[in-house]
Amino acid sequence: MSVRIRQATVADTSKWLALVRATLGEDHPSRHVYEQRWIASQLDPSAGHETWVADDDDRLLATLSVLNPPAATATPVANLGRNLFLADAHTNGAADELLGHVLERCSEKDQMTVARLPASDNAQQALFERHGCVCVGFQPLKHLLKGREEVLFYVKPSLSRLRSRVHISESLPQISELAAASLANLKIPGTVGVRDGATGYPLVTEVTFHDGSGVEYAGARKRAAASHPPAEISGGFNWGFGFMRVDTREALRETAYRASRATGFSRVDARHEPLTAIFARRGAEAVGGLEYYFDEVDRCLRVVDGFGTDDLTMGALLNRATQMAQEKFSAAYVEVDILTTAPRLLKSAEQLGFVPVAYLPAFFARETEHTDVVKMVKLNLVCTVEQASLTTHARAIVRIIENCLQDHKMGVALINLLRGLSFFNGLGDGELRKVARLFTQKLARPGERVFAKGDSGDEAFVVMRGSVRIHLDEKAPPVATVGQGGLFGEQAFLDSVPRAATAISDQPSILLVIKRTAFHELTQREPNLGMLVMRNFALELSRKLRKSTEAIGSGT
Secondary structure, eight states: OOOEEEEOOGGGHHHHHHHHHHHHOSOOSOGGGGOHHHHHHHHSGGGSOEEEEEEOSSSEEEEEEEEOOSSOOSOOEEEEEEEEEOHHHHHSSHHHHHHHHHHHHHHHTTOEEEEEEETTOHHHHHHHHHTTOEEEEEEEEEEESSSEEEEEEEEEOOHHHHHTBOOOOEEOHHHHHHHHHHHHHTTOOSOOEEOOSOOOOOSSOSOEEEEEEHHHHHHHHHHHGGGOOOOOBOOTTOOSBTTTTBOHHHHHHHHHHHHHHHHSOOOOOGGGOSOEEEEEEETTEEEEEEEEEEETTTTEEEEEEEEESSSSHHHHHHHHHHHHHHHTTOOSEEEEEEETTOHHHHHHHHHTTOEEEEEEEEEEEETTEEEEEEEEEEESSOOOOOOTTOOHHHHHHHHHHHHHTTGGGSOHHHHHHHHTSGGGTTOOHHHHHHHHTTOEEEEEOTTOEEEOTTOOOOEEEEEEESOEEEESSTTSOOSEEEOTTOEEOHHHHHHOOOOSSEEEESSSEEEEEEEHHHHHHHHHHOHHHHHHHHHHHHHHHHHHHHHHHHHHHHTO
């Protein structure tokens, strides 16, 4: 059988549709992929994408596209997608011929190549590995097909780009292991040390947030250029919806077309713009902004750019985006690609509960230098990692990222409980998970003494279920009752003084216990976290003292 490797044309529309149905079935969530008008627009070489096929005259055995971003970018990335292969293509050599041809073209253009492969498709993993591609990432819940699909990131770098790569000698603990493994797999020399104790941007600051359009964002970013905001986010090559990366502009045109058929109007208004923005303002001045779009197929919010003209705003903007992702869009996850030269934003992302899922060396171009990029993801769903179909090479990367996800699996109820405590105001989900790891559970029977007045103590307690009475004198009525979500024992926890009261369980109770030594060790590693918690403790103690003083003054 003779197989031809060639660039697809509009004439291949019917064959390409047959390949989609053979590989994806009939129920892909993005219905555009079954519409011949959309397919023809994508196969047209003038559309901006290159689609290559393996053809045996009667049918297409495989297809692979180089997906170009809607806007010009200096980042030299070939984003491979729409990778569909019949089983025959892997056995008769068609898949190898197709991938080899596309990678050779990318090499001739001196491009960094990245592809997203289904973690359930061992044949594709082996195919890309045979052609020198390296696994550098793994993202659970990435694409919505019949269910949530895990994805592996494979790259093949440009050697000339690597020669101008900015060398990273150290990284945050959460990122360093993935960085070291990815660089080693790519045979990039050098080691990555661990830099602990980095300080992120504040997650809360005195700004007001406003929504805006992509056009407004472009204007604000241009005006902010005079302040020389640092480049921190790379997202220019990562546009589109779902696994098939339905082109944003075409989806926009399709939305407008359907709206015009229904309403009789053909004008596209700002509500249909694919990119929108959040602005942070102090007074009338925009001090920062994030540009993003919501992928309605994968149900995710993708941040594609950002800027801050001060040293305070970027963390608050990212915090706002994560809140909006849940409250406005019910997003399954939020993702953002952050430069390794932006440690403060990386730390802020970690504080908010983002985890690194891919390490992309030299994927951001800036003048004559190329900077590494870390793909960070905040999951809003609980995930379970499957490893049955992974190659040995991919499995090693997956294990690293699975370790990063361990904290995410911690009970949602516990995180929500801590989030509701005033003592942890200002902490992101990532920081709350670090605090939550310090707690142990204690069961208390009705009438059981948790601690007595005069006891030495280095523990504080949170009531997870039940209630606890606080007595200044055990024979006297309680001065307070602490219910679910309440904290007690914090004074001795803070300054090691003897207990000033007795605590007795009022009913069967579950208590969460945190020790001073464990908390102090955490604050030494995370000074910003420690500062916020200690500030909150001080404010709460001040509130309690003021309340007691007012009660004494009123004679009650």
